[in-house]
Amino acid sequence: MKEHVYESVYLRSKDFEEGRVLFETWDPNTHYAWDAGIAIGRYLQGLKAGQLIGRHCPECGRVLIPPRMFCESCFCATDHWIPLQDTGTVITFSLCYVTWDMIRLEEPLIPAVIEIDGASTGMGIMHMLGDVDPDAVEIGMRVQAVWKPAEERTGSITDIVHFKPVE
Amino acid sequence: MSLLHRIEHAGDALAWHGDMPTLGRYTAGIAGEKFFREIMENGKFLGTICPSCDLVYTPPRLYCEQCFAQLEEWVEVPTTGIVETFTIVHLDMDGNRLPEPRVMAFVHIDDTDGGFVHFLGDVEPEEICIGMPVEAVFKEPGERQGSILDIAHFRPR
Amino acid sequence: MNGNRVAVIGAGMTKFVRRAQETAKELAWEAAHLALASCEMTLDDVDAVVIGTAPDAFDGVHMKSEYLSDGCGAWGKPVMRGYVGGGTGVFAAIQGWYHVASGLFDTVLVVCEEKMSSCQPHPQGAFLTIFDHTTERPLKPNLLWIFALEMNAYMNRYGLDKRDIATVAVKNKRNAADHPAALLGDPDITVDDILNTEVMAWPVQRGDVSPISDGAVALVMSANHVARRATPKPVWVEGVGWNLDTAYWTNRDLSYPVYVEEAARMAYKMAGVTEPRKQIHIAEPYDPFDYKELHHLEGLMLFDKGEAPRAAADGVTQRDGDLPVCPSGGLLGVGNPIAAAGLMKVAEIFWQLRGEAGPRQVPGNPKRGLAQAWGDLMQVGTVIVMGV
Numbered sequence: 009m010k011e012h013v014y015e016s017v018y019l020r021s022k023d024f025e026e027g028r029v030l031f032e033t034w035d036p037n038t039h040y041a042w043d044a045g046i047a048i049g050r051y052l053q054g055l056k057a058g059q060l061i062g063r064h065c066p067e068c069g070r071v072l073i074p075p076r077m078f079c080e081s082c083f084c085a086t087d088h089w090i091p092l093q094d095t096g097t098v099i100t101f102s103l104c105y106v107t108w109d110m111i112r113l114e115e116p117l118i119p120a121v122i123e124i125d126g127a128s129t130g131m132g133i134m135h136m137l138g139d140v141d142p143d144a145v146e147i148g149m150r151v152q153a154v155w156k157p158a159e160e161r162t163g164s165i166t167d168i169v170h171f172k173p174v175e
Numbered sequence: 176m177s178l179l180h181r182i183e184h185a186g187d188a189l190a191w192h193g194d195m196p197t198l199g200r201y202t203a204g205i206a207g208e209k210f211f212r213e214i215m216e217n218g219k220f221l222g223t224i225c226p227s228c229d230l231v232y233t234p235p236r237l238y239c240e241q242c243f244a245q246l247e248e249w250v251e252v253p254t255t256g257i258v259e260t261f262t263i264v265h266l267d268m269d270g271n272r273l274p275e276p277r278v279m280a281f282v283h284i285d286d287t288d289g290g291f292v293h294f295l296g297d298v299e300p301e302e303i304c305i306g307m308p309v310e311a312v313f314k315e316p317g318e319r320q321g322s323i324l325d326i327a328h329f330r331p332r
Numbered sequence: 333m334n335g336n337r338v339a340v341i342g343a344g345m346t347k348f349v350r351r352a353q354e355t356a357k358e359l360a361w362e363a364a365h366l367a368l369a370s371c372e373m374t375l376d377d378v379d380a381v382v383i384g385t386a387p388d389a390f391d392g393v394h395m396k397s398e399y400l401s402d403g404c405g406a407w408g409k410p411v412m413r414g415y416v417g418g419g420t421g422v423f424a425a426i427q428g429w430y431h432v433a434s435g436l437f438d439t440v441l442v443v444c445e446e447k448m449s450s451c452q453p454h455p456q457g458a459f460l461t462i463f464d465h466t467t468e469r470p471l472k473p474n475l476l477w478i479f480a481l482e483m484n485a486y487m488n489r490y491g492l493d494k495r496d497i498a499t500v501a502v503k504n505k506r507n508a509a510d511h512p513a514a515l516l517g518d519p520d521i522t523v524d525d526i527l528n529t530e531v532m533a534w535p536v537q538r539g540d541v542s543p544i545s546d547g548a549v550a551l552v553m554s555a556n557h558v559a560r561r562a563t564p565k566p567v568w569v570e571g572v573g574w575n576l577d578t579a580y581w582t583n584r585d586l587s588y589p590v591y592v593e594e595a596a597r598m599a600y601k602m603a604g605v606t607e608p609r610k611q612i613h614i615a616e617p618y619d620p621f622d623y624k625e626l627h628h629l630e631g632l633m634l635f636d637k638g639e640a641p642r643a644a645a646d647g648v649t650q651r652d653g654d655l656p657v658c659p660s661g662g663l664l665g666v667g668n669p670i671a672a673a674g675l676m677k678v679a680e681i682f683w684q685l686r687g688e689a690g691p692r693q694v695p696g697n698p699k700r701g702l703a704q705a706w707g708d709l710m711q712v713g714t715v716i717v718m719g720v
Contacts, residue, residue: 009683009690012370013512014362016346016547017205017353019449029353030203030211030321033452034392038197041190042465052466072583074467080578100488100586102480104533108456108473116534119477121485121582132582134468134477147488166470191466197457199392200450204355237354238361240402243368243375 047075050089056163058155060092062127070128092126094153095174099123099132103142116142122151122171138170150174203321206237209249215321218313222252222287233289254311255332256284263300276300282309282329296328308332335433339559339566340425340718342371342552343679347513348667351449352546356391359548360403360445363672367441367550368405371562378552379437381406384424384444384671386415386707389458391447404443404550416576417707418618420444421549421674422714425703426572428553429716433569438555445548446669455544462709476541478710480533482586483623487535489587490638494535496645498526500622501539503650504658508665510691513676515545515667526622542620545667549675551682565686570700571603571717579709592631592704595713599702603717608633612717613698614684615655616677618706619662628704629657631713656694659684674705678716685720 023029044052047063051074054061063075067082071090078085101120105113118137123130137145138154151171161167203211206223213221222233223246230239233252238245261280267273278295280303295303296312309329319325344366346352346359354362368374383397383404393399397413404411412431416423421444428442448455459475486492502525508517526539559566575594577584584590596608605611617628626640634655635643643649649657660666660680663673681701683689700719706712 009688010512012344012366014344014346014366016349016359016362018347018349019202019351019353021351023351024200030208030215032201032203032322034199034201036195036197036199036392038195040193040195040465042193044189044191044466048466074464074580076580080580100481100485102477102484102533102535103531104474104477104480105530106474106476106532108460108475109454117474119471119473119481119533121481121586130583130585134463134471134473134481134582136471147484164470165467193461193465193469195389195458195461197389197392197455198452200452201392202353202355202450204358205353206358207355208353237358238365238403240407241375243361243365243405245365 047077051075052163055165055167056161058158058161060094060124062090062092062131064088064090071126071131073124073127073131073133090126092124096122096124096151096171098137098145098147098149098151100147101137101145118142118145120171135165135168136170137172139172204237206235210235211321214313214325215319218316220252220254220284222250222289224248224250231287231289233284233287234291252287253285256282256290256309256329258295258303258305258307258309259283259290260305261295261303278303280329291323293323293326294328295330297330302331335430336435337556338429338432338553338569339556340551340569340678340682341554341559341562341566342367342373343550343682344370345513345549345672345676345679346547348515348545348547348669350515350543350545352447356393356396356445356447357400357403359447359546360400360443363445363548363550364403364405364441364443367552371552373439373552373562375405377439378405378409378441380410380431380440382424382427382431382440382442383411383413384415384420384442384675385413385446386417386420386671387458390451390455390670392450400445405441415671416712416714418620418670418674419574419705419707419712419714420671421676422678422703422705422716423574424671424675425551425553425678425716426574426714428551429569429572432553432555438558440553441550442553442675443548443550444671444675446671447546448544448669449546474533476533476536478581479621480536482710483535483621485586486623486627492638492641494527495523496641497623497626498523498539499645500619500625501526501664503644504619504662504664507651507659507692508661511661511666513547514661514665515543517661517665536621540622542663542668545669547667547669547672549672549679551675551679565720567682567685567718567720569716570719571599571601571605573598573602573715575713576708577711579711581709588637589627589631589706589713591711592628592706592713592715593633595715596632596704599715599717605717609655612655612700612702614659614681614694614701615657616660616662616680616701616703617657618674618677618704619658619664620668622664624706625658625662628706632702632704632715651692651694659689659692659694674703674714677703677705681718685718
């Protein structure tokens with residue numbers, strides 16, 4: 009089977025650093041300005057006001073978070089906003105010791121999927137856990153949002169600093 | 176200020192900003208490595224020949240795109256050619272006016288089936304015409320880096 | 333079986349390397365011309381080309397398939413490109429299948445290529461834009477999070493032991509020692525070696541992750557009348573399936589890949605497979621992480637939910653086991669150039685069913701195998717069932 013495998017040329021990092029191969033670089037400079045959209049626009053507005061908002065589907069009856077203007081399962085328009093609680097349950101989590109460009113962290117970041125009280129079962133959002141010992145985090149743990157003070161909120165998911173264990 | 180509000184001008188629309196943090200790093204490739212080193216070291220152009228299709232590729236290629244054969248015959252090709260087409264560029268990528276207009280041309284290299292997109296220089300835009308014979312002007316050896324920009328521009332010959 | 337009968341009659345690939353000197357086009361040509369040579373065909377015999385390469389940002393070239401096209405033998409031919417992230421490798425073979433099954437083309441060249449090393453400082457720069465730009469990216473996520481979150485959900489649901497999961501990494505890296513194109517083949521690696529690697533995003537450790545790579549793979553697929561003349565051993569496509577789940581990944585049950593099950597059902601139905609555990613003799617599920625091989629095996633209904641890890645630890649999925657899984661060495665052992673990896677698995681089934689896999693050959697004359705790939709925001713399942 010070896011005759012069906014081509015011997016591509018393997019380079020090392022050093023080959024680039026020491027100029028042993030020729031190469032060009034290009035910064036694509038891709039910057040984007042996205043519309044939040046109708047549903048997320050309202051979600052962000054809710055975050056600024058210190059509240060999590062969901063959206064109701066008239067056909068399946070689910071309460072969806074993140075909110076969306078149509079239910080992707082029933083393919084129909086969702087019909088009204090539902091204010092939700094800012095507490096929930098940890099569905100899953102990780103302890104992350106590296107940044108996206110592979111730099112080591114001393115203290116782990118704790119991303120989690122949190123099922124939000126008031127939304128349908130399994131309706132989670134991604135956020136961070138904080139004010140908690142990494143070794144104490146468990147799936148099924150009850151958590152509550154820690155909000156920035158009102159004057160610091162801008163209408164972003166980061167208006168919630170993180171979720172911490174319910175006292 | 177609410178996040179859902181009427182605006183007068185489209186530019187006032189609130190938008191969520193972000194980017195895609197990547198930098199492209201492109202190797203010259205197997206064929207390209209040889210081609211650009213020859214320009215860098217000797218100020219010459221190379222091509223590869225496909226004997227079945229009777230084609231001379233420049234920039235040279237590892238394989239023939241028409242018959243897929245591996246191309247192993249390398250030749251030196253002229254640094255002269257003909258302007259196949261050209262354009263005079265007045266704006267930069269972001270739509271701002273350039274201090275001086277630049278001329279870009281596709282130069283068909285003599286005795287080959289290929290050529291380069293490059294600048295035309297040492298010539299007034301009004302003097303340029305399709306079919307004009309040109310020659311490559313290389314940067315000084317010490318300034319060359321193994322890049323298409325080792326050619327400063329093409330000029331009338 | 334829908335449409336005309338289609339067979340894979342040839343395959344070729346490049347070595348999977350960390351950084352290739354070749355341009356993306358050259359990589360594509362290297363694999364494509366070897367695939368044609370393997371069944372003694374030329375570009376003149378090729379009626380259409382299917383290109384799989386995902387996404388543009390990795391190679392750093394806009395309209396990447398058009399850029400790659402000459403290296404894919406596509407000059408002057410009808411071309412189609414599809415991409416579903418990592419699912420592309422098997423999806424491209426599926427597209428090749430329906431090009432020929434439709435009766436529109438007799439012979440199709442399917443080429444998959446990825447050059448991850450062009451994306452600096454790390455392909456994650458492009459990859460992590462898969463997170464929602466407004467509701468998730470402000471949290472500065474790392475792509476590893478979604479895999480770690482899924483792995484934890486899976487482990488927690490069934491009370492799984494990391495040692496059992498690590499046996500997959502060991503199996504695949506050892507299998508890969510017999511693959512001429514492999515990047516990380518290691519005949520001596522042990523479970524402790526895997527468990528001693530650094531924790532990246534718990535529960536994911538470095539040893540659980542496949543290496544990103546550059547590489548290309550190509551297949552030649554033909555209609556019945558061409559296949560029978562071209563080779564004494566065509567490998568027939570018996571079933572195909574593909575399915576996409578919602579991008580709202582935080583609303584899904586991450587402990588089970590239902591989209592893989594849906595794709596598998598579609599492929600099994602087409603192939604007339606009613607008892608996959610008996611009727612599938614070799615499986616090449618997508619294994620970018622060791623736990624994913626197990627997750628996918630359950631989605632493919634080859635093992636009960638939560639049971640695949642124990643079976644792996646018991647040796648059921650070794651090359652000489654009851655159901656050999658990833659005899660190629662998979663992504664964990666051979667490497668992971670996103671689109672090409674899935675097609676490497678299809679090529680492996682091709683070589684295995686023809687008895688041409690050399691030291692990787694699964695014993696017992698296997699007659700039917702499947703390859704499965706996965707991608708996007710943990711969304712897509714693509715499955716192909718092949719047989720002789």
